[in-house]
Amino acid sequence: MSEDLSGLDTFPKLLAHHAQVRGARPAIREKDLGIWQTHTWGDVAREVRRIACGLAALGFRRGDHLAVIGDNRPRMYWAVCATQALGGIPVPMYQDAVATEMAYPIQNAEIGFAVVEDQEQVDKLLEILPQCPSLKRIFYDESRGMRHYTQEQLMEYEKLTALGDEYDKAHPDFYPAEVAKGSGADTAGMFFTSGTTSHPKGVVLTHAALIDRALAAAKMEGLDETDEVLAYLPPAWIGQNIFSYAQPFVTGYCICCPESSETVMSDMREIGPTYYFAPPRVLEAMLTQVSIRMEDASALKRGLYGYFMAVAGRVGGAILDGKPVGGFDRLMYALGDLVMYGPLRNVLGMSRVHVAYTAGEAIGPDLFRFYRSIGINLKQLYGSTETSVFVCIQPDGQVKADTVGPAVAGVELKFTPQRELLIRSPGLFKEYYKNPQATAEAKDAEGWFHTGDAGFVDPDGHLKIIDRVKDVGTLNDGTLFAPKYLENKLKFFPYIKEAVAFGQDRDKACAFINLDAEAVGNWAEKRNLSYSGYTDLASQDAVYDLIRECVEKVNADLALEPEIAGSQIHRFLILHKEMDADDGELTRTRKVRRGYIGEKYATLVAALYDGRSSVHVEAQVRYEDGRTGSISADLKICDAKTSSPQAAKRAA
Amino acid sequence: MSQTRNVGDVILNVENVSLAFGGVKAITEVSFDVREHEIRAIIGPNGAGKSSMLNVINGVYHPQQGSITFKGLTRSDVDSHEAAKQGIARTFQNIALFKGMTVLDNIMTGRNLKMRCNFLQQALWIGPARREEMEHRRQVEEVIDFLEIQHIRKTPVGRLPYGLQKRVELARALAAEPEMLLLDEPMAGMNVEEKQDMCRFVLDVNDHFGTTIVLIEHDMGVVMDISDRVVVLEYGRKIADGTPDEVRGNQKVIDAYLGVAH
Numbered sequence: 032m033s034e035d036l037s038g039l040d041t042f043p044k045l046l047a048h049h050a051q052v053r054g055a056r057p058a059i060r061e062k063d064l065g066i067w068q069t070h071t072w073g074d075v076a077r078e079v080r081r082i083a084c085g086l087a088a089l090g091f092r093r094g095d096h097l098a099v100i101g102d103n104r105p106r107m108y109w110a111v112c113a114t115q116a117l118g119g120i121p122v123p124m125y126q127d128a129v130a131t132e133m134a135y136p137i138q139n140a141e142i143g144f145a146v147v148e149d150q151e152q153v154d155k156l157l158e159i160l161p162q163c164p165s166l167k168r169i170f171y172d173e174s175r176g177m178r179h180y181t182q183e184q185l186m187e188y189e190k191l192t193a194l195g196d197e198y199d200k201a202h203p204d205f206y207p208a209e210v211a212k213g214s215g216a217d218t219a220g221m222f223f224t225s226g227t228t229s230h231p232k233g234v235v236l237t238h239a240a241l242i243d244r245a246l247a248a249a250k251m252e253g254l255d256e257t258d259e260v261l262a263y264l265p266p267a268w269i270g271q272n273i274f275s276y277a278q279p280f281v282t283g284y285c286i287c288c289p290e291s292s293e294t295v296m297s298d299m300r301e302i303g304p305t306y307y308f309a310p311p312r313v314l315e316a317m318l319t320q321v322s323i324r325m326e327d328a329s330a331l332k333r334g335l336y337g338y339f340m341a342v343a344g345r346v347g348g349a350i351l352d353g354k355p356v357g358g359f360d361r362l363m364y365a366l367g368d369l370v371m372y373g374p375l376r377n378v379l380g381m382s383r384v385h386v387a388y389t390a391g392e393a394i395g396p397d398l399f400r401f402y403r404s405i406g407i408n409l410k411q412l413y414g415s416t417e418t419s420v421f422v423c424i425q426p427d428g429q430v431k432a433d434t435v436g437p438a439v440a441g442v443e444l445k446f447t448p449q450r451e452l453l454i455r456s457p458g459l460f461k462e463y464y465k466n467p468q469a470t471a472e473a474k475d476a477e478g479w480f481h482t483g484d485a486g487f488v489d490p491d492g493h494l495k496i497i498d499r500v501k502d503v504g505t506l507n508d509g510t511l512f513a514p515k516y517l518e519n520k521l522k523f524f525p526y527i528k529e530a531v532a533f534g535q536d537r538d539k540a541c542a543f544i545n546l547d548a549e550a551v552g553n554w555a556e557k558r559n560l561s562y563s564g565y566t567d568l569a570s571q572d573a574v575y576d577l578i579r580e581c582v583e584k585v586n587a588d589l590a591l592e593p594e595i596a597g598s599q600i601h602r603f604l605i606l607h608k609e610m611d612a613d614d615g616e617l618t619r620t621r622k623v624r625r626g627y628i629g630e631k632y633a634t635l636v637a638a639l640y641d642g643r644s645s646v647h648v649e650a651q652v653r654y655e656d657g658r659t660g661s662i663s664a665d666l667k668i669c670d671a672k673t674s675s676p677q678a679a680k681r682a683a
Numbered sequence: 684m685s686q687t688r689n690v691g692d693v694i695l696n697v698e699n700v701s702l703a704f705g706g707v708k709a710i711t712e713v714s715f716d717v718r719e720h721e722i723r724a725i726i727g728p729n730g731a732g733k734s735s736m737l738n739v740i741n742g743v744y745h746p747q748q749g750s751i752t753f754k755g756l757t758r759s760d761v762d763s764h765e766a767a768k769q770g771i772a773r774t775f776q777n778i779a780l781f782k783g784m785t786v787l788d789n790i791m792t793g794r795n796l797k798m799r800c801n802f803l804q805q806a807l808w809i810g811p812a813r814r815e816e817m818e819h820r821r822q823v824e825e826v827i828d829f830l831e832i833q834h835i836r837k838t839p840v841g842r843l844p845y846g847l848q849k850r851v852e853l854a855r856a857l858a859a860e861p862e863m864l865l866l867d868e869p870m871a872g873m874n875v876e877e878k879q880d881m882c883r884f885v886l887d888v889n890d891h892f893g894t895t896i897v898l899i900e901h902d903m904g905v906v907m908d909i910s911d912r913v914v915v916l917e918y919g920r921k922i923a924d925g926t927p928d929e930v931r932g933n934q935k936v937i938d939a940y941l942g943v944a945h
Binding site: 064065066178294 | 820821824825827828829831833834836837879887890891
């Protein structure tokens with residue numbers, strides 16, 4: 032990281048720099064037809080130039096917006112850079128969004144051009160074309176199934192680059208001149224935040240903000256051109272943009288695009304990334320896989336696993352943090368590394384990982400410690416789209432399960448009396464696009480960004496987030512009620528995938544539970560419980576007993592914390608369907624939309640509080656092809672024992 | 684490799700074919716034709732002789748009477764490996780894959796006829812055999828990509844769910860780069876979503892590779908949606924032949940499926 036990047040204030044300029052300094056080093060890999068194909072920085076610079084010239088030939092001007100919709104594909108990332116080179120603004124959109132969700136951003140930003148991955152995305156854009164008159168051109172990467180499309184807006188990627196070559200030949204000075212015109216204050220991209228309320232907002236980020244944050248974190252972790260990253264999360268999410276676009280552009284490392292979303296695990300094993308990001312749910316899914324496979328292993332292997340995981344649980348984290356550990360434990364850990372942790376890291380594709388992050392949701396302490404104990408340097412970070420991600424990162428050796436670490440260089444934190452976290456940082460967003468009112472609400476005159484998160488800084492200077500400020504409420508008797516805190520505690524059980532807690536302005540707290548179909552299914556199989564599907568599984572008495580135990584454990588846990596002991600969960604029910612973003616119950620980043628769920632299942636919530644032991648429900652579901660159907664079921668409601676603080680203490 | 688789909692001349696002509704097993708007449712004097720690049724369905728109630736008809740076309744059964752003309756070559760009798768060499772590939776009603784082998788290996792067997800090297804060269808994996816295998820592997824990967832089964836490439840077939848096994852079987856047939864593909868109930872036993880996927884793949888194969896497709900299917904919705912022309916058999920005889928609309932309105936077909944009041 033000793034490279035001099037001064038004067039390189041935009042991504043296209045950084046690209047030109049890498050093409051010159053490390054033109055033959057890998058920049059991006061893609062698994063195509065079963066073989067990893069590598070594109071060097073030199074290749075990338077050439078391709079970006081072709082796309083940029085092609086866009087210019089078709090009338091793309093400075094300040095125009097271009098939608099990028101698709102999975103992690105090299106051409107999608109190149110289109111982003113080409114747009115920036117022309118002084119345009121790339122707008123990445125979630126590739127799994129339904130067509131109607133795409134209409135608003137396109138109308139809002141008056142997007143005229145779109146680069147999309149395949150027929151699926153083209154179909155969606157054509158569907159909303161009548162509502163989006165601004166959309167003039169759609170370029171597609173994958174031509175499969177596209178032969179019979181005759182719409183004049185459509186053009187193949189190859190055609191675009193061919194046009195670019197012609198244009199470049201006729202105007203050889205055009206591209207370098209356009210790149211030189213750019214400056215750090217220009218907009219580098221616009222990211223629509225998942226709208227938990229009303230329309231999504233377009234967050235405008237400048238080159239300067241993104242480059243500053245990408246560099247600050249890269250310096251802190253010592254990233255360089257030899258690092259490799261697997262790009263497997265949606266590119267429209269700011270984090271993916273940072274890890275697979277901004278950071279490689281400042282450090283020159285290589286990103287790898289998996290073959291398809293189903294092959295991520297095996298692709299990860301093949302690549303062996305050195306720098307890794309995963310939201311808690313991904314880490315959890317991997318651990319569940321490991322646990323399930325261990326349960327089916329031979330007695331000897333199970334025994335070894337049990338023994339060495341206990342050793343790792345005792346000393347693994349301390350060894351990773353460089354703290355003193357006794358000689359015998361060290362020896363056993365080294366032995367465990369040989370027979371258990373090493374092979375396990377290899378199976379997970381994490382043999383080479385030197386920095387791994389998790390963020391987005393609170394991570395279960397057991398889950399977090401599991402990864403650290405087997406020698407993976409998993410750390411937490413805090414940030415959002417508005418802050419170009421990096422606000423807080425846990426430094427090596429100072430990692431705790433329940434905080435997100437101290438502020439990264441350049442960031443200032445402070446709190447309002449309501450415990451709301453305010454942030455000032457060079458990475459802050461410029462504005463919400465065409466929404467001065469929302470901008471003014473979020474960012475005050477002195478440049479403090481109001482996060483909406485409630486939290487505090489602990490004695491070691493680490494930030495701890497409890498919940499959203501607006502969600503922290505009280506029960507009728509005045510007890511503090513932090514729904515997300517309860518939900519997270521519930522979700523830390525492997526059998527519970529999602530939970531929704533209710534209690535605001537009510538006498539007591541109650542909850543909806545979503546089962547983890549895989550874990551509970553396996554559990555049921557082991558007990559010879561037969562079931563026909565999720566709905567059936569969710570209504571079994573044995574499953575209710577299983578979940579009740581979990582809820583009661585949470586209650587016992589809560590009883591130990593005096594401020595929130597009063598918000599123990601009195602009653603719960605297991606929902607008859609898995610909550611899904613397509614039904615509006617989760618956001619695209621899979622956060623529960625508590626308010627919406629409360630309205631949609633108002634009868635269920637009422638039943639939780641009126642003492643009934645069962646309730647009939649009918650719910651609309653949306654299939655992946657857009658059709659709707661309905662599921663009806665009789666749901667049981669179960670009471671859970673609550674604990675008194677004294678009893679909990681005795682038990683503990 | 685992509686060509687524009689354009690229904691062309693007759694590629695297969697079945698003329699006056701009769702097939703009997705001892706005293707049981709499976710097919711009686713059936714004639715129909717299949718044009719290049721079209722999707723042709725054969726339907727009929729159980730025991731109508733549909734699978735027997737496919738078996739006659741690719742040479743598993745030898746008809747007692749009548750002739751088959753494929754790409755201008757008339758024959759009354761042909762062995763199935765010769766049919767395969769001429770460019771006919773098929774899938775089976777009961778999946779016929781090698782359960783213990785991986786998806787990749789299963790699909791590689793579809794390239795068997797295209798392999799030039801002898802047994803010894805392949806066993807030692809020397810020079811030409813190696814180059815050849817790489818080329819075949821590339822072709823197979825194209826098929827894997829096309830049918831979107833990358834994630835199960837290395838999985839033994841026996842561990843896959845039924846719907847995916849069907850897709851692997853289609854992949855193996857496609858790997859032979861056939862001119863004509865015979866599909867024996869490709870959607871049997873599938874749920875709605877799997878059926879939709881399979882329909883899309885059948886249409887894509889037909890569209891992208893220009894492969895002529897003859898399929899047997901019980902799901903009338905599927906047949907009427909994707910086929911260009913339909914032959915209807917009942918008790919081994921042809922009772923109707925034409926576009927889906929013509930067949931749908933044919934009284935004999937309605938009677939065959941719904942029964943007649945006596």
